[in-house]
Amino acid sequence: MENRVITLCYRKVIDANATKAWDKLVFEDSYREFKMQAQLYNQDNKYRSFAELLQHVPGAEQLHFLVSAAVTGYLQTLNEVVPDIINNLGKHFLRFNKYQFEIINSDLQNKSRHQVAFNFYSEPLVWHETIGNYLLVSENKAASSEMLTDLFQLQPYLSIYSLTTEA
Amino acid sequence: MERKSFLKSLLVGAFSTPVLITACNTEEVSPAEGSTDSDSGTVSNPGTSSSSCTVAPTETEGPFPTKVPASYVRSDITDGRTGYKMTANITIGNTNNNCAGLADAIVDIWHCDAAGNYSEYGGSGMQSTNYQSVHFLRGRQTTDANGLVTFTSIFPGWYSGRATHIHVHIYNASGKSLKVTQIAFPEGDGTAIAAVNGYEKGLSGYTYNSRDNVFSDDTAGVQIAQVTGDTTNGFELSIKLNVAA
Numbered sequence: 001m002e003n004r005v006i007t008l009c010y011r012k013v014i015d016a017n018a019t020k021a022w023d024k025l026v027f028e029d030s031y032r033e034f035k036m037q038a039q040l041y042n043q044d045n046k047y048r049s050f051a052e053l054l055q056h057v058p059g060a061e062q063l064h065f066l067v068s069a070a071v072t073g074y075l076q077t078l079n080e081v082v083p084d085i086i087n088n089l090g091k092h093f094l095r096f097n098k099y100q101f102e103i104i105n106s107d108l109q110n111k112s113r114h115q116v117a118f119n120f121y122s123e124p125l126v127w128h129e130t131i132g133n134y135l136l137v138s139e140n141k142a143a144s145s146e147m148l149t150d151l152f153q154l155q156p157y158l159s160i161y162s163l164t165t166e167a
Numbered sequence: 168m169e170r171k172s173f174l175k176s177l178l179v180g181a182f183s184t185p186v187l188i189t190a191c192n193t194e195e196v197s198p199a200e201g202s203t204d205s206d207s208g209t210v211s212n213p214g215t216s217s218s219s220c221t222v223a224p225t226e227t228e229g230p231f232p233t234k235v236p237a238s239y240v241r242s243d244i245t246d247g248r249t250g251y252k253m254t255a256n257i258t259i260g261n262t263n264n265n266c267a268g269l270a271d272a273i274v275d276i277w278h279c280d281a282a283g284n285y286s287e288y289g290g291s292g293m294q295s296t297n298y299q300s301v302h303f304l305r306g307r308q309t310t311d312a313n314g315l316v317t318f319t320s321i322f323p324g325w326y327s328g329r330a331t332h333i334h335v336h337i338y339n340a341s342g343k344s345l346k347v348t349q350i351a352f353p354e355g356d357g358t359a360i361a362a363v364n365g366y367e368k369g370l371s372g373y374t375y376n377s378r379d380n381v382f383s384d385d386t387a388g389v390q391i392a393q394v395t396g397d398t399t400n401g402f403e404l405s406i407k408l409n410v411a412a
Contacts, residue, residue, distance in 0.1 A: 035342060039336075099294055
């Protein structure tokens with residue numbers, strides 16, 4: 001039987017509406033770092049939004065990377081477990097070891113327009129069945145007679161990132 | 168940019184931008200902004216949104232997040248990059264105070280590795296959770312009472328079109344940019360540049376300071392650091408950079 005092996009991507013958007021402590025720290029620190037690093041690309045103080053910097057200043061796309069330094073420390077505290085996404089038992093089950101940080105929008109004069117995201121790329125999972133709105137998955141490792149599974153629902157900002165079919 | 172004009176632009180910027188901003192910027196979303204895929208206004212708290220009909224998390228609370236400094240904040244910026252050891256002592260002086268050492272200034276430095284490459288996002292932009300190496304050869308320190316910061320790194324390599332250099336961005340304690348500049352290296356017989364000899368690349372095609380588009384106007388050599396040491400024991404770089412704070 002063919003195994004469908006998938007990886008998931010969860011895009012966690014963090015903005016001024018953040019309520020959780022972790023999210024708030026990421027919001028505050030990434031905004032402060034953005035304001036610091038953006039000065040490198042804005043030495044004449046001509047621009048105020050991230051979009052303007054991207055459009056007018058060569059190299060400004062490096063700000064994604066430069067600002068990420070302020071928040072990678074928070075990722076470590078997650079212990080490679082994707083936040084927010086839970087299985088149908090209400091537990092976090094998704095593991096990641098790849099991520100991408102991005103600045104979605106920001107504004108040097110208006111903090112409330114600052115918006116960033118972490119994209120978490122999950123470890124490979126075997127996709128066994130689809131039951132109603134739920135996907136039945138298990139870790140991708142050598143199968144014994146009994147496999148432990150997780151049942152979870154696709155939801156906004158969670159998507160299947162890659163698909164591999166194994167014989 | 169030339170130092171004088173840059174400083175001037177900072178001053179002009181500081182006073183004139185608020186007016187400009189009000190004049191040119193409204194709160195409307197500009198067309199450019201629309202092009203960065205955003206405005207996800209519908210779900211403000213993804214994963215826990217009530218619109219997705221999933222069970223609520225039922226787990227032991229935690230972890231309890233505490234403030235984590237940026238991963239740049241460190242003295243040793245080597246991150247496993249190989250090369251001749253280099254210690255960089257950078258003193259920040261305040262031109263508004265007879266160039267006395269400026270305490271509590273934030274100093275960022277970054278430079279390329281032995282092969283001439285910087286840490287940056289690659290094609291896909293995806294990073295692994297091996298966070299340690301992501302921001303190699305980039306660091307941030309806050310100056311002590313004498314205005315000094317010290318970094319441990321490797322002697323930088325070079326790449327086409329530029330003399331060997333270290334980028335420096337100096338901020339005041341609250342993060343306001345005071346100066347963006349670069350440090351140059353002495354050249355010629357007996358210098359570190361000659362001893363390192365461009366690592367594996369050699370120095371064929373190397374851009375010397377006099378031909379470098381950043382350093383060529385620095386005829387007085389104020390951007391050139393003092394560099395001592397050798398390839399066995401490593402190098403020690405010292406320079407004083409004065410800013411108006």
